[in-house]
Amino acid sequence: MSTIKDVAREAGVSTATVSRVMSGSGRVSERMRERVLAAADRLGYRPNAMARSLRSETTRTLGLVVSNVLNPFFTAVARAVEDAAHERGYSLILGNADEDPEKEELYLNVLLERRVDGLIVSPARAESPYLAEVVEEGVPVVFVDRHIEGIGAPVVRADGRRAVGELVEYLVGLGHRELAVISGPPEVVSGRERLEAFVGAAQQRGVPVMEERVRVGDFRRASGAVAMRELLALRERPTAVFVANNLMALGALREVRRAGLKVPEDISLASFDDVSWFELVEPPVTAISQPTGELGAAAARMLLEMVEEGRRPRSLIMDAELVVRDSCGRPGR
The missing domain is CATH 1.10.260.40 (lambda repressor-like DNA-binding domains)
Incomplete structure (x- = not known):
């Protein structure tokens, strides 16, 4: 048979x-x-x-697939989605793709087999024929934080370009001219946007980022450490480094300390994605903060609008904010 x-x-x-x-x-x-x-x-x-x-x-169940559940940003998003779903009488099933497109597709398939009423997804990559097929079939899907261009699903995300520009202006105002960036993977929309925003803002302010001072990580802690180690090994190391997410920033900060250097006396450090423990480390880390709870709650409300009313809501873009703390100072050399 x-x-x-x-x-x-x-x-x-x-x-x-x-x-x-x-x-x-x-x-x-x-x-x-x-x-x-x-x-x-x-x-x-x-x-x-x-x-x-x-x-x-219907099952009154929603599915959420995040790119890395170890990232406190996605943990907070998941909590906000669960709270909003619970208020409307829905349960939530969570899948962790761990930045792996194949694992992401596996979880999506499992969730659809379980007949969830809709999906909230933070894609692991900029392309997904599987997700495109799912949306084409009429399954309610909402992207959160990251999205895939060309797929007709609404997006809930924060636009960090203005805040990144403010960070560059702040660093230049402190006297930094030797800037570096540890980016996320360029094939992920958020990784590419944050890199382009930082490099573009630096160029506009007359302090272009040299190619050798651009490092690419995978949004995980270990890659941040490797990238910072490479930057510190340069003949003329940067005086300030912008890291594209909090986990890579943690790895970068650890590598600075292992090298016997101090933040910000020897090198300044700033991160995208603020988290509560950034205030507790020494020194507290300057970061760009996204409205995490609002993003998750809005994604859940948007999905339920699609599930219950059959309407496709408009995408929603919120502002990110620069939070200045003590990890950035004047150049130490």
Whole structure:
């Protein structure tokens, strides 16, 4: 007997797509439905009638897939999404992609198999044919923080470009001319935007960032340490470093201390994504703060509007703010 996996392979789609077609959930485009039904007919596949009947109603469950649950930013977003969902009588299932597109797709498939009513996703990469297919099929999807260009799903995110410009102006005002940046992966929208914002703002203020002072990490702590080690090894090391997220900033800060240097006496450090423990380290870290709770709550409300009312809301962009603390000072040499 043919299985649902056989049909998916024959039609060139995911098993979740076949499942939705056979369940008659109404979340599949007509073109995709015909493709799957034709494949099922060729293989003689017939779904179990009882299983199909169990899929006829909503589950009042939402799915959330974040790119790294160890990042306090996404932990806070998840809490805000869960709170907003709970207020409306929905449960939340969380998946952690760990910056891995394959793991992300695995969790999305599992959530769809469990028939969640909608998905909130912070994509691990700038492209995802699987997510594009899911949105095309009519599954309610909202992007939070990161998004994928060309996929017709609403986005809830903060625009940090103004705050990054303010940071550059602040550093230049302190006397810094030798700036460096530890960026996130350029294939991730937020990584690319933060890098372009910092380099562009520095260029406009007459202190261009040299190519050798641009390092790329993966938004995880270890990559921040490696990047900072490379910057400190330069013949003329930078006097100030901007790190594109909090986990990489933690790794960078540790590497500065392992090198026997002090912040900000020897090198200034600033980070994107403020977190509570930035106030507790010595010195407290200058950071760009996103309205994390508001982002998560807004994403949940937006998704529920799609689920319950069938409408596609407009994307929402909030401002990020520069929070100045003691980790940036005048150049020490």
